Amino acid sequence: xxxxxxxxxxxxxxxxxxxxxxxxxxxxxxxxxxxxxxxxxxxxxxxxxxxxxxxxxxxxxxxxxxxxxxxxxxxxxxxxxxxxxxxxxxxxxxxxxxxxxxxxxxxxxxxxxxxxxxxxxxxxxxxxxxxxxxxxxxxxxxxxxxxxxxxxxxxxxxxxxxxxxxxxxxxxxxxxxxxxxxxxxxxxxxxxxxxxxxxxxxxxxxxxxxxxxxxxxxxxxxxxxxxxxxxxxxxxxxxxxxxxxxxxxxxxxxxxxxxxxxxxxxxxxxxxxxxxxxxxxxxxxxxxxxxxxxxxxxxxxxxxxxxxxxxxxxxxxxxxxxxxxxxxxxxxxxxxxxxxxxxxxxxxxxxxxxxxxxxxxxxxxxxxxxxxxxxxxxxxxxxxxxxxxxxxxxxxxxxxxxxxxxx
Ligand SMILES: *[C@@H]1O[C@H](CO)[C@@H](O)[C@H](O)[C@H]1NC(C)=O
Ligand SMILES: *[C@@H]1O[C@H](CO)[C@@H](O)[C@H](O)[C@H]1NC(C)=O
Ligand SMILES: *[C@@H]1O[C@H](CO)[C@@H](O)[C@H](O)[C@H]1NC(C)=O
Numbered sequence: 001x002x003x004x005x006x007x008x009x010x011x012x013x014x015x016x017x018x019x020x021x022x023x024x025x026x027x028x029x030x031x032x033x034x035x036x037x038x039x040x041x042x043x044x045x046x047x048x049x050x051x052x053x054x055x056x057x058x059x060x061x062x063x064x065x066x067x068x069x070x071x072x073x074x075x076x077x078x079x080x081x082x083x084x085x086x087x088x089x090x091x092x093x094x095x096x097x098x099x100x101x102x103x104x105x106x107x108x109x110x111x112x113x114x115x116x117x118x119x120x121x122x123x124x125x126x127x128x129x130x131x132x133x134x135x136x137x138x139x140x141x142x143x144x145x146x147x148x149x150x151x152x153x154x155x156x157x158x159x160x161x162x163x164x165x166x167x168x169x170x171x172x173x174x175x176x177x178x179x180x181x182x183x184x185x186x187x188x189x190x191x192x193x194x195x196x197x198x199x200x201x202x203x204x205x206x207x208x209x210x211x212x213x214x215x216x217x218x219x220x221x222x223x224x225x226x227x228x229x230x231x232x233x234x235x236x237x238x239x240x241x242x243x244x245x246x247x248x249x250x251x252x253x254x255x256x257x258x259x260x261x262x263x264x265x266x267x268x269x270x271x272x273x274x275x276x277x278x279x280x281x282x283x284x285x286x287x288x289x290x291x292x293x294x295x296x297x298x299x300x301x302x303x304x305x306x307x308x309x310x311x312x313x314x315x316x317x318x319x320x321x322x323x324x325x326x327x328x329x330x331x332x333x334x335x336x337x338x339x340x341x342x343x344x345x346x347x348x349x350x351x352x353x354x355x356x357x358x359x360x361x362x363x364x365x366x367x368x369x370x371x372x373x374x375x376x377x378x379x380x381x382x383x384x385x386x387x388x389x390x391x392x393x394x395x396x397x398x399x400x401x402x403x404x405x406x407x
């Protein structure tokens with residue numbers, strides 16, 4: 001019965017979402033309502049975007065994310081989150097340090113609501129003594145992870161952008177800028193990183209390498225809006241590569257959003273800045289065994305290939321080494337748990353991240369490869385209710401319901 005009700009809701013949602021068939025809100029009205037300019041990026045866009053003052057259990061979330069690879073192969077991921085898991089209103093600081101041999105250590109630490117402070121005019125997310133702060137517009141950032149409050153894990157680096165910020169259209173995906181949305185702003189597609197990091201025991205090491213910073217926010221549980229996404233980034237032959245492929249949930253009408261960005265670090269020229277099914281062709285590689293025995297399904301997609309209308313292609317492979325594999329059961333929307341659908345559908349949200357060796361193919365056919373990462377985030381990963389999944393895929397691929405909605 002409940003499942004039937006879900007289909008009915010989906011009919012409605014699909015009818016609405018067909019106005020955003022490219023997966024990203026890109027109408028003039030969307031820009032106007034958001035106060036955004038086309039191809040021009042302002043410092044406030046990296047400031048706090050969701051309401052700052054709100055009580056516990058608010059429906060908003062927001063995070064500032066950074067990752068970097070040092071010349072010796074050390075990888076650091078650092079992020080500050082306003083609320084994690086969703087709906088708790090408990091700010092979180094996350095740091096993961098992967099040494100050149102592939103071993104990852106780190107901490108994801110929740111703090112009380114009162115420990116967070118934020119600014120709207122520019123990025124300045126502070127949780128306790130930890131911060132993610134713009135010190136020079138969208139060009140320079142200072143990131144600090146305080147070993148005293150993070151079990152000995154520390155970071156103190158400067159990120160200096162080598163490329164201007166980027167977002168696909170408004171950066172908003174979802175039903176409308178005022179309704180359920182998920183937004184994305186790539187403040188620093190690539191930049192130089194210098195500074196230090198600290199390991200438990202007070203071991204301090206210097207860090208010099210290349211990094212990335214983006215910023216996400218939204219006003220609805222992501223799992224209600226999205227089914228899963230692929231996201232990867234990397235660098236090959238001096239070209240910065242970003243590719244993402246979002247697949248919406250039943251509630252968003254199975255919105256699909258491929259995104260692709262390629263820029264040349266030396267000339268600062270953007271070679272590809274595209275979004276939407278009309279402009280980007282996406283091919284998924286055949287599944288491979290998932291390296292984590294705890295993963296609820298045996299296999300995972302072997303990679304993803306994005307081809308732009310201008311003839312550039314980026315192939316990102318999953319496989320090895322595995323950088324992160326996490327059970328995200330705590331992100332299952334509360335409403336599904338209350339009505340028992342989580343058990344019925346055997347939901348298994350999961351997050352997987354691989355080191356990747358992306359390949360870039362130029363329109364003239366020349367191919368070059370580099371280094372990067374690729375993640376697969378399954379927000380509503382359905383394990384055993386096979387029929388539900390087949391039905392979902394069918395509709396996602398232009399099946400029955402979409403046909404009905406398009407009438
Ligand atoms: C917020 O959620 C928690 C956990 O579900 C609950 O215990 C608490 O009462 C809620 N607070 C408010 C203000 O609704
Ligand atoms: C962080 O590094 C900067 C230099 O890059 C330095 O001025 C500052 O004192 C450092 N902060 C701490 C807490 O060590
Ligand atoms: C193809 O294009 C790339 C990028 O412009 C260039 O570096 C390469 O030399 C070209 N290859 C050939 C065979 O022309």
